Each structure stands twice: as structure tokens, then as C-alpha cells.
Amino acid sequence: MSEESQKLLLKTSFKSVKTIESIYTGGKVIITEDAKYLITTLNEDIIVTELDTGKQVHELEGDTEIVTTMGVKPDGKHLVSASRSLFLRIWDLTTGESIRTFKAHEAPIIVMDIDASSTLVATGSADASIKVWDIDKGFCTHNLKGHGGVISAIKFHKYNGKWYIASGADDCQVRIWDLQTRSCIAVLQSHVSVVRGLDFSADGKFLISGSRDKVVNVWDWQAKELRATYPIFETLETVGFLEKNVKLAGKFGKNWQDADIFYTGGDSGLIKLWDLKSGKLIKAQEPEKNSKHTISDIVYIQKTETLAAITNDQNILMYSLEQKLERTKQIVGYNDEVVDIAYLGDNDTHLAAATNSAQLRVYNVETQDCDLLYGHDDMIISLDRSKDGTLVVTASKDKTARLWKIDLDNSDHQERFKGAGVCIGHTESVGAVALSQKSISFMITGSQDRTIKYWNLRDLDMDDADEEYRPKSLYTHQAHEKDINTICVAPNDKFFATGSQDKTAKLWNVDSGELVGTMKGHKRGVWCAQFSPVDQVLATSSGDKTVKIWSLKDFTCLKTFEGHTNSVLRVDFLTAGMQLVSAGSDGLVKVWTIKTNECASTLDNHTQKVWALAVRKDEKYIVSAGADSVVNFWQDVTLQEQEDELKEKEELLIKEQELQNFMRKKDYLNAILLALSLEQPFRLLGLFRQVFEARPEGDDSITGSGNVDKILAELSLENLEKLLGYIRDWNTNAKHSDIAQTALHAILASHTSEELVEIPTAKELIDGLLPYTDRHYQRIDDLITQSFIIDYTLSAQK
Template identity: 50%
Template sequence: MSENSERLMPKSCFECVKSIESVYTGGCVAISKDESRIFTTCNEDIEVLDLSSGEKLAELKGDTEIVTSFAVKPDGTHLVSASRSMRITVWDLSAFKNIRSFKAHDAPVIAMDIDQSSTLVATGSADSTVKVWDIDRGYCTHNFKGHGGIVTSVKFHPSKDCLCLVSASDDGVVRVWNLKTRKCEAVLQSHESVVRSIDFTNDDDGKHMVTAARDGVINVWNWKRKALVRTIPVYEAIEGAGLLLLGTNVGLDHIRKIGSDSNTQIIYSGGERGVIRLWDMNTGEEMFEKAKELNAKHTFVDVLYLPQSQNLVAITNDQNLLFYSATNQLERIRQIVGYNEEIIDMAYLSGTQEYLAVATNTEQLRVYNTSNLNCELAYGHKDIILCLDVHGKGCIVATGSKDNTAMIWMIDMRASPNRRVVCVATAVGHTKAVGAVSLAQGLDCPFMITGSEDRTVKMWDLSPLHKIFDDPKNAYDIVEEAGPIKLNSLYTFQAHDKDINSICISPGDNVFATGSQDKTAKIWDVATGKLLGTLQGHRRGVWNITFSPVDRVVATTSGDRMVKLWSLSDFTCLKTFEGHTNSVLCVEFLTKGTQLITTGSDGLIKLWNIKDGECVLTLDKHESKIWTLAKQSTEAFVATGGADSTIYIWKDTTQEEIDRLHMEEAKVLEQQQALDNFLFIKDYRNAITLALSLDQPHRMLTILQSVMVAAEHRHSLSPSTLDDSDLGSTNSEPRAILGTRSVDDVISTLAPDQLERLLGYVRNWNTNGKLARVAQATLHCILTHYTSQALLALPSAKEIITSVQPYSERHFSRLDSLLTDSFIIDYTLHAMDTVNADGMDYYSDSED
């Protein structure tokens, strides 16, 4: 490596600071009335998200059964959920805790609604019954029977004076229930299929009711007469419908053309076609249809209305939440991605580098804002995107897909929502899926190279895009007028004998490398497409290849669990890195080419020092294969994604860790000096306490030995030289156990954690004959000053105390009594005096 690189501080520590994971896997979605929170079904749990940022606030853990329905109180205090276990659960949303659970129906609850007073919840079940429950008290107030099929929708009438509930079933029958009389007021039969939505006009008494079904019609009913007013054919199976607020200015020229005024009641609908449509309730005419995105295949499974923000939220069958503005011609203004499928490839966009371009197991290109987890969805490909690459400018992204094409995208996240991600060019020519793509990194991005399952490599001329590259703000207008530019191939040749998995262009744009399932990697001349060298040595397919940013070397990863470093001078293998337990899928150079970071099928991330080939860090957080790895140009953050549908963002905390260790070392040095100072002035209380807090058994031993030796020295002198601290204040008091009364007093007043640590020291000292004297004296002091209850309250008391032999018959009885206070054990230690290596007593009963 270069001399400059060797002086760099190598990375040694990464910390996971954020994750982008699944928040919706299909099922019910609800939004709080104040529009601050969104609630989504995620397998057996319910996720609570901040509506403005998409950030997860909490997770309501389910009962291991799939959640079938839930509803949120209008006052936002509680959520009521139901699962396939046939139980209803009430959740406190202030603490996100389960406060009540009870059996509800004999079959799963399919539909649920809460009245405007936040008192009652109605549940419609697959057992054909409708029940009403008092939420706070948890008992059933009404049980309505009469439906002949599964109850698919329930709705309370919004008027406070009208205590009515409307329910509908999969046979198309709508029933109106009076809560006062507990009877069915009306049976409305007009639909021929599953009724999915019920809503009321927002006038004073809800004069009209709207029902929508999968039979492709929307019915308008007069509420007072319970009579059908109008049938609106929509020619698609409706999954979600309702009414916009009266007088909503939707900003559509079509309204004025048909002569509607501000009092027009507007119905919204969405279903199998995957588009939002608006209807005039009075005339039944279609007012507006939002055009579907290019090559989008989704359908809508529900549509929610947010009256405060005047947005419509469409929930798609591929688990995305699309937000449309009701006041701006239904422009799609935002997306929340509920489920990512597998994360196949990703890369950071330059600039602020807070955006991450992601390819998942879908046909959409996704651009995540890693600061708030909002996501842009870009439609264009007809099949799954398999690979992507980002130009150094950051606003140019190339993608390759299973639809046999590659695309060039311009990204401007500061533009209006429909202009942020624009497909500006397509590359058509491969006969099979495009599995590898790489952009030239020159300032003008002159070309792109793609590799395919058809085993060919193509070079594409990007010069026709320079006008767009130079003026990215107008990319949308240019493409809208003429459509995406069709790129021309400069050359095509067969590069490998099997699928091409990876392509990488060198930093100087003069050579490029390919890696293939045929177990080889190859180096090619960019200008001519001539083969320069073949890298042979892997025993299985090569998954990834990348160039060093500073040296003439490349790194490859393979299914043989190895990472290899190759010389571009003679195409020989320079180093082999082994440590992964399964296929190594991705590799990147870090720290100016002095380190490698790799990911594998074993779910591990490994950091390697190239110089010594040592793995210095292993990160284990993913639950499955890690297909992709992305790094910021500053290398401050690294992102990983894989088959567990989760993206983890890792922060380089090497400097923070070094600073922390330095601070700890400085603190220890200060404490060591303080300990020396305490010993110098014979401040034994602080010295012993500090030695215990520093967990320094040797210093503790030295303190006790020095005190005991000094006491013995004084004891050998004339008794007249001893002071009260050694003998006690009166002749009836025993001599200090540890040599001086001040030390005994310290031992007798230790905190429980300090006492437990000291007992651990005693156990270890007692195994060494030379140290047993101090151990026995310390144990004597502890047993003298602490009660059995105090010692037995220590977590590891039995283990420590039973491993220490007592030094006398009297203290054996004391210890045995202590143990049998709380434990029934067969304790057979015999009383004995501890004898030192010279055969002399360390401490005898007569000295006590």
C-alpha cells in the first residue's frame, strides 16, 4: 500500500444506529383522528408509526395469531384489535400496553368500527354476527344476528341523535341496526358481492349513505327512507370508498366543466385497477381519474381519507402506502414502504449522502431518506430490479432488471414529488436478465457497461444524455415531451461461460472487471473491449468484484467462502482472506484501500486489515444472507441489506471508541494516584473502597498484608507501645482482626456489591497457601460483622462461602449455621487450622 495510506487510522468499530425494516405485511391499516399516528399490521403485531416521519414509535405485541382487524378510538387513547385467536384486545396508547383481553366471537373478526363518543366498538365476524362492546368495561351490549354470510364491513352512523349501526356481508346484504330498540330497522339488498365500504355524508344528520362493493358499483342511499337513490357503475372491484368533506376544493378543472359547485358531494374510490377515482354523488359522473404510474402492477386493497390534511392514502397489494393530495389533482405526494421483500442491491447518493437508492425484489426503484425513513417509489421497469449503480455526482442512477433492460434515472430530491425520480434513458438489447451494471465515474459520465445472464457484456453510449446531465432540474420536462432516450450499444461480446454477477469500472475509467458464475473474474480494456487478464483461483462462482481506490489491485468474493486480492500487473493472487462460514457476497475497500469490509450468506459483516490479513471486527445482526453493502464516500456510514428484508445503517465509531478508551485510561490513572495518596496518609477507608471499585484484588491484598504486618510488628514490641486502635477502647474488647480497628470498621460497613466482590477475592486468595492467612483473617472479619441474612442476600453467597475453608472449629460452626439458614445441604468441611508452607500456624484461636 502507499505510504500515505499506511499512516491512516484503521477502522475497528461500527455501531448500528438505524434500521429500515418491515412495518406492514398486509391487512388492516388505521390512522388516528388527529393524523399524528398510523397503525399497521405486521404479521402477528401492530406497528405504531409517526405519520409525519414514518418512524416506528412502538410495537403492540400480538398473541402469536394473525391480526384480522383493529380500530382506533377517535379520542386517540385506545386501540382495539382482534386476531385469529377470536379474542379482542384493548391497548392503552399512552403506555402501549395491553389492558384487557376477552373472547369475542366463534370465528375471526373481519370488520371493526368505533363510535364518535369513543365508548362503543362494533365487531363483524365470520360467524355472521355483529356485536357491540363497551370498550372501557369490556362487556357486550348488543348481539345482532341476521346476516347469512361473513360480515365484511361495519359503520356507526355519525349523528349523535341517531344510535344506529350499519353492517354488510359477503352476500351483498346491508343491514341497519337500531341500538335503542336492539332490532334490525332495514335490510338493503342491491349489491351482488362483498360490500367493502360504508360511509355517510358529512352534513348535519348524514342524509345519505354510500356503499361500495366488489360487484363494481357504488350505491347511494337515502338514509331517512332507507331507499336506493343512485347506482354508480365503476366497472372494477372496489376495495375502498368514501366521501370527501363537503365543500372540499379538489382543484379539478373537470368539476367546473360539469357545472358542479362547492357543495358537490364527491365520492372517492379505489380497487383492482390500482387508481384513485372521484365521482359526483349527485349525478354519478366520473369527475377525475388519477393516471397509473408506468408499468405499475399494484392494486388497491383499501383507501383511507385524511380530512385534516386533505390526503387520500391508498394501501396497495404489494404492502405500500401511497399518499395522494385531494386538493392538487390527486398528485402522489408521499410513500411509506411497508415491506421491502429481499434487499438485492443499494448505493448511497452523493451530495448530503442521506439518500439511499435501493433495489428490492420488486420492479420499483426505491430512494430512502435515511434521516426520516420516507421513501420515493419510481416505476419504470416491468420486472424485478437486480442491480444498480450510482454516479459520483449522485443524481445519476443506473438499474438492471429481469425485464432484460437497463435504465438511467435522474434524481433530484428537492423537486416536487412527481419530478424527484425520472427515467431518462433505456438500454434495450440483452436477451436475458441484466444482472450487473456499472457507470463510468468521469465528470461527464460518458458510458455504461452492463452484464447479463446471456453471458454478454455491452457498452452503452451516454453522450446523448449530457444535455439532461448538465440540467437535471429540467429532466422531467425533457422526458415528458419526448420520452426516455433509447441508448445505443457501442460493442457487445460474450465475456464468460456462465451468468455475469458483477461489473466494476476502474477509478480511471480505462479498464473494467467482470465476475461470473464460471468461477473466474476478468479484466477488460474499456476502449476496445479486449481481454487483458483472467483471475483464476476461486473454486466456486465469483459474486462480487471491486477496484481499490488507490492501488492497482482488485478484490473478489466467491461462493467458496473466500475473499481474494489480485494484482492488476500480473493478475496473480496477492492475499486470501478466510473467515466467513458461507458464500461471501459483497466487498468494498475502506480507509483509502487499507481495509476490506465483506458480507456473506452467513449473515455476518467482517472488517479486514489488508496488510496482515486479520479480521478485526465481526458484526452479527442480520438474520439471513446479506446481498448488498453500500458505503458513503466519507465512509462515515455503511449500509447493509439482505434476504431478511431489513436495511441496517452502521456508523464508524472508531474515533469515539478510541476517545472513550483514552478517557477510561486517564480516569484509571487518576484513581490509581488517588489510591496511592490514600495509602500514604493511611486513609484506609477510601483506599479499600477505591481498590474494590477499581476491581484490583492485588492492590486490596497488598493493603491488607501491609496493615497486618505493621500490626504484628507493633505486637512484637512492648505492649505499652500499642494504642487503642489496635487493642480496643477497653480490655474486654478483642484485638483488631485485620491489624487495626480502622480497617475492621471499613470491612464492616461495605455496600452489598463491594462485600460480594471482597468475598470473591477471599475465595481466590484461599487457594494459595501463601495468601491463605489474609484470606482467613478477612473471612473472620466478615463473619464477625455481618449477619447470616445479610450474607445470604448476596447473589453468589453460597457459591463463594462454601468454597472457603474456615480456620477454626468455632467459625466452622458459624459458617455451617449461616449456610443451613437458607439452604439444605450436605456440608462436610472439617474444622482445621490452616497451615502454611513451612508447617506453622498462620492464625490460631488463641490469637482471637
């Protein structure tokens, strides 16, 4: 079937084939030493994801309490997690199963560290104590007390063959513990705020401590001396050393090869690298434009020489040391509400999403990698794309609309997504935006200030996109009496439509901005409007739970679609304008056939409002997203299902022909098995009657054929269950009860009670036969005995 005719096939079946979901809601993040897995906390659960592919490997179900911290053995075999329930759990990372749970402290565990040999885990608690545990055997080896507050940092250290632990707390102290003597050998005091990070230098002689007092202290921990205090000028959340690397030194200069370099992260939201000897700043990452995030932790991935910054807005931003702290990848942990989406690229390979944040998120549909586009300084509410997917426009609460040039084939991240201009002029949030359809010549915006603006984009240079470009507004009109929720441009670029909370949709002339007509009829606000790709009609969806189609000639309502149980937030045309797809606050996506007014399919995989819809160009996929932070990809399987149905019918015809052939040849074994697989009880009854009535003289078989007796004796449990069900039904009719009870006699004679009790519904089937057996059945005692034995066996099993 050609793609065009496939497109015109009315769509009736969809299946959810993929989802983009939240994997991180704050807290500890781990990347395993082999850089294979990303481990994050999602509320009370733990998600294990393949770092390269984004594929979820395990969802480790929590104990209904928030996970406070976790750690992974360096060998990658086990994960240790702690939650507010005060329990410590050991997980097998291969199977994803919990293998041990035990209570660890009298208050929640705040920090933990696992030693290099993958044997011990040290836990620091809010009860001011530190405990060391043997992970595999599950017992406590050390209980270290001395701090006067919540333990906030902890680090194992092996030096000259001995094991030590460094700990920091909100009593502002750093303590060193000798695990051999189980005693505190040093109390290092200098900080005036909670200690948030600890690490030892490569030679093991120096300890650095980072605190919220905005300084890093360098300690000679054996001499118990403070060697240096470096002001970092930001509240610190993490510090750590980088390994000395000759390869990196070649890129950054010799000072990298000789220096001990440590990193810091905190409320500036920037990763910074410092020289231990001089305390000088060697390198800081370039700030993300208009970003307001802070860094809560940094994960150093030694294998790939990458620093992963964990931000307070639940993103994981990867910066390459080899590329001088350039951002190379970002993983979005939590999407919040997804309020708008659009496909991008020539082949719709990417998906742009507006998600209650100031950054535009662009997902690779295949790998689920995500790029964050910084520019707005308040939440993005709406977005639209050009016909070719190379230009995206975003409308925001910051009263502006921004243009983005998209070049997905470019390997340079800076060039792939580039700011191409800002539209400034509205006095309130810009809540709706639409680009011209035929070319990139204009765009229309609608705002909470109730005005619409036409922006001239004819002088936009797509080859040399410039963020400083400021499109001119050629006209501004007061359009509605309440907020404007939606704008769409007609396929011919001559008209555009708006929908508002004032319950109306309006049609406007693009060139002059004059009002052409008003569509009145909805009883609540209009959330979305879309032009048909082929007819002169407009579809609107509303808070009154309906979708309406309007004539653009006389602005009358032609059709109303009712079926959603709450506000209908989005609508779009499908199948060359013959169908509609809608999404609502009831969490449902519905596909409608316009000609018949019928709902052809209901897609249900959301738990909250569905705010956004996008249809791929070839219409093979519909994407829905909403308040549950989930993006669902729905595949059109109508053609596939029709082909499967046709194939099933053909196979059924062939099997029925085979059944007739077997009966003609008196091949009872294959005939009985085929009749059971075809689920044709009437054929089976006829077959048993045929055998019974054709009994040869002197035959002492039960059914009339020794072969059939043997077949019944060797039936599988599944087929036996099916046949007993048929026998029960036949037995209720006096015409068939003789055959039914003959078949039952053969089954009871060849199967023990122990065998019958293995059938899941044995009790119901035998009990169902009892009321009808006194009519013809000469061995009713056997059946009652079987029923009693089954009762007894089942109760014994319980």
C-alpha cells in the same frame, strides 16, 4: 485528527446505529386522527410508528396468530386488535402494553369500527354475527344476528341522538341495526357480490355501499330505498365520504363546496373522487407509470386533507387533496429481499435500494421517508450511481437498463427523480451494470444472454433529462459461458471487469471492448468484483466462500481471504485500499486487513443472506442489506474506541496514584472503596494486612482498626459481593487465609443473614468459603449457621 488520517486508520470496530426494517406485511392500516401515528401489522405483531419521523414507538407482540383487523379510539388512547386466535385485545397506546384480552367470536373477526365517543367497538365476524363491546369494561352489549355470511363491512352512525350500525356481508346484503331496540330495521338488497365499504353522508341521510360487483349504491336508509346505482368499472375494496371543505372548494371549484364527494379504491390502483348527486367522476389520481398494484384500503386523514392508499404490494401512498391528488409521500411497508443498494446525493443523504420489485426505492437516510420510482415493468436486479450521485442506472429482468436523474434539492417531486433514458438491446434479464467513474460518458451492462454492451452517454443532456432518450450501444461481446453477475469500471475509465457463474473474472479494454486477461482460480461462481482505488489489483468474491485479490499485470492471485462459512456475495475496498469489506450468505459482514490477511471485525445483525453493500464517501458508515428485508447502517467507531481506551488508561493511572496516596495517609475508607472500584484484590489484601499488622495495643476491633470495621459494616451490596468473592479466593491460599478470615469475621459480625441473602450470589460465596474455614477460622459455627440460614431463607422465598 484530520479526515485524511482518520480514513487511513485501520478500521477494527463498527456498531449498528440504525436499521431500515419492514413495518407492514399486509392487512389493516390505521393512521390516528391527530395524524401522529401510523399503525400497521407485521405478521402477527403490530408496529406503531411516528408518521412524520418514521421512528418506531411500539412493537406490540402478538399471540402467534395473524392479526385480522384492528381499530383505534378517536381519542387515541387505546388500540383494539383481533387475530385468528379469536381473541380481542385492548392495548394502551401510551405504554404499548396489553391491558385486556377476551374471546369475542366463534370465528375470526374480519372487520371492526369504534364509535365517535371512544366507548364502543363493533366487531363483524366470519361466524355471520356482529357484536358490540364496551372497550373499557370489556363486556358485550349487543349480539346482532341476521346475515347469512361473513361480515365484510361495518360502520357506526349517530342520527337524531340515536346510535345505529350499518353492516355488509358476503351474502350481498346491507343491514341497518338500531342499537336502542337491538333489532335489524332495514335489509337493503341490490348488490350481487360481497360488500366491501360503507359510509354515511355528512347530513346522515344517505348511506353509500361499495361492492366487488363494481358499483356504488346510494341508499336512503330510513326509507329503505335505493336512490342511485353508480357504475365504477372496477372491483371495489373501499368507499368513503370526504368532509365538505371551503378551502378545498377554492382550489377545485364551487362544485366541491356544495357536493357530497365520496372516494373509491380498488383493482385499478387509483383513488377516484365522485359526486354523490350526479355520480360523475370529479377527479382521479394520475396513474403511476408501469405500476401494477391494486388498492386494498384508503385511509382518509382529515387533519391534513390527505388520502393514504394501502396497496397490495405493501406500500402506503399518500395523496394530497389540496394538491389535486398529487403523491406527496410514500411509506414502504415491506422491502422483500434487498438485492442492491447505493448512496445518492452530494453528501450521501439518500440511499437507493433494489428490492425484488419493479420500483426503485430511494430512502432519506435521516427520516427513512421513501420515494418510489416507477418505470421498469419487472424486478430490478442491479444498480449503480455516478461519482457525484446525480445519475443512477438500474438493470432489470425486463431486459432493459434505465437512467434516472437525481436532484434531491428540488422540492417538486416530479423533478427530484426523473427518468433520463432507457437502454434497450439485451435479449435476457440485465443482471449487472456499471457507470463510468471519471465522468458520465458511458456505461456497461451484462446480461443473462451472456453478453456485455457498451452504451455511449456522451450526448446525455443532464439539464434537460428526457425519458425518451435511447443511448446507442457501440459494441456487444459474448463475454462469459454463464450468467454475468457483476461489472465494475476502473477508476481511470480505461478498463472494466466482469465476474460470472462460470467461475472466472475477466478484464476488458473500455474503448475497444477487447479481452485483456482472465482470472481463474475460484471454484464457484464469481458474485462480485471491485477495483482497488490505489493499486493495480482486483478483488473478487465467490460462491466458494473466499475473497481473492488479483494482480492486473499478470492476472495471478495475490491473496485469498477465508472466513465466511457460505458464498461471499459482495466485496468492496476500504481505508485507501488497505482493507476490504465483504458480505455473505452466512448473514455476516466482515472487514479484512489486506497486509495481514486477518479479519479485523465481523458485523452480525442479519438473519439471512447479505446481498448488498454500500460505503459512504467519508467511510464513516457501511450499509449492508439482504434477504431479511433489513438495511443496517454500521458506524465506524474505531477512533472513538481507541480514544476511550486511552482515556480509560489515563483514568486508571490517576486512580492508582490516588490509591497510593490514600494508603500513605491511612485514609482506609477511600482506599478500600477505590481498590474495590479498580478491581484490584491484591492491593486490597495488602491494605487489610497493613491494617491488621499495625493494630495498636489494646485495640479490640476485628480487623485492627475500628474505622475499617465500620467501613465493612457499611459497604453496599455490590461491593460486599465483590469483597466476599475476593475473600473466597484469598482463603484458598494458606499464606493469606488469616487476613481473609479476619475480613470475613468483620463482615459476618456486622451483617445479618437477611442482609447477606440480598446478595445475588450469597449462597455460592458462603458455600465456597466453608471447605477452607477449619484451618484458622475460630468462628466456623457462625459461618455454618449463616450458610444454613441463607439456605432456609432462599427456599422460603421460593
